Amino acid sequence: MLKWQSKTVKISDLKEYEHNPRKITDKLLEKLATHIKEDGYHQRIIVDNDHTIIGGHQCKKALYMAGYDEDTEIEVLMPNRKLSADEVDRLNIRDNLSFGDYDFDILTDRFDMDDLLSFGMDQNLLTPIFDDLVLGGVEEQEEIDLPAEPKSSIGDVYILGNHRLMCGDITNADHVTKLLDGSNPILMVTDPPYGVSYAPEWRKDAGLNNSQNIGKVLNDDRYDWSEAYSLFTGDVAYVWHSSSYTHKFAEHIEKCGFDLINLIVWSKNRFALSRGDYHHQHEPLWYAVKKGKQHNWQGKRDQITVWEIDNYSGGATDGEERTGHGTQKPLECMLRPILNNSKEGESVYDPFGGSGTTLIACEKSKRNCYMMELSPAYVDVIVKRWEKETGEIAVLDNNRSPETL
Incomplete structure (x- = not known):
């Protein structure tokens, strides 16, 4: 059974996940850094066993902006075993539904709409994105000849x-x-x-x-x-x-x-x-x-x-x-x-x-x-x-x- 445990690691040891679809505007990142300055850092970044970030990429950036140096130790959540690639993808989406925006090129390249909906994403957010993919991928077919003697008949x-x-x-x-x-x-x-x-x-x-x-x-x-x-x-x-x-x-x-x-x-x-x-x-x-x-x-x-x-x-x-x-x-x-x-x-x-x-x-x-x-x-x-x-x-x-x- 997958269980999570609290660990203490240096900020510099946290690795960015290369397929992370989450992004954030400069304004929101500054806002997050301000929250950390005013209230202290009281959340926990979620990482895999090798310290790859699953949830909390924006927090790492905000910690540096708030004045934390790379040797500062923070608490993170780490699983009791190595996660599979599918588990990393699923947790990465589910744990990042509230703060920031998405890089939709990464999302649509790695997931289909059913996957993202099952992870908890909003259909109203996803539908226009995937609709654009459908429209953008339209290709007309080659010509199909009209048969001289049809095989079909009324009632078929x-x-x-x-x-x-x-x-x-x-x-x-x-x-x-x-x-x-x-x-x-x-x-x-x-x-x-x-x-x-x-x-x-x-x-x-x-x-x-x-x-x-x-x-x-x-x-x-x-x-x-x-x-x-x-x-x-x-x-x-x-x-x-x-x-x-x-x-x-x-x-x-x-x-x-x-x-x-x-x-x-x-x-x-x-x-x-x-x-x-x-x-x-x-x-x-x-x-x-x-x-x-x-x-x-x-x-x-x-x-x-x-x-x-x-x-x-x-x-x-x-x-x-x-x-x-x-x-x-x-x-x-x-x-x-x-x-x-x-x-x-x-x-x-x-x-x-x-x-x-x-x-x-x-x-x-x-x-x-x-x-x-x-x-x-x-x-x-x-x-x-x-x-x-x-x-x-x-x-x-x-x-x-x-x-x-």
Whole structure:
């Protein structure tokens, strides 16, 4: 059994722990030194058997500032045996939760979020730090071909790790019930067809898009998706849409019991070529919350309503994307709402799966995704995309592996 005993050692014999994540501002260090001058040193630094400091790095610095010399002997707490590396890390975090600040580069390099939470650190402190790591590590995948003959069919439900994907109709209550399987996602992040009749043929005819892999988006001439929104029972929604129909999308979202909180604008690094007088270089996103419900905000307080997120490749327009889906978003477009309005382990709903970007964002951020997609071909793409991301194999809900997609 691990026991602690009091020992007397010289201050100069205390060794700094090279992986200590704790740091302190000059002002706080001066304050700590003042306390020692006024009240004397009455705490005890915690050390390992070799005098490596586990808890009390700032105290050693403050002792010197308070006038103690290196030959001064102080009482420390020392274990009755040599500590393991894991024990040192755990005690180092737990014993340093109150005074000073953290070097988050060291923290995130040595620990994952679950470890730090188990050590007693505050989730509100950690979440923005680890969210930044997720956003900073986003990499777009290589292109996945759209199958000429889909393997999936209407009614299929796939289990992809902690996610569920259904080939079905989001306006069909029975399909939605089957997809959710008793779950109640708190957040909807979705990119429905825009009502712009997005047919890519004119781009190809004009020589602007040479991809052989572009598929037509089903229902792309429709913009009223009230039926889909009304079947979402959660509290928070993010809905991408065309600026030509911002007012219509607002009406439909409000009709389903939501308050519109903000209109977010994705500012692209290049314009999308169109046949209009002006070429669009932005895309709007409604942020809405059910009337009387909580926002479940988890993000930082410094966020603004203009998101500068790069398009995919240097020459890409809206039609030249990674999976052949005409309106596919960069991963960060779906990841930001997920990080801002949900916690790890919570569920996210996307009734318009498209190429599966929301599901991949959930995979990267440790959320559970419930996704519907009407097109069997794009269901195949989503499955392949997730398998490529994780190295795992999707299974159908009846516990048999699907045919090789």
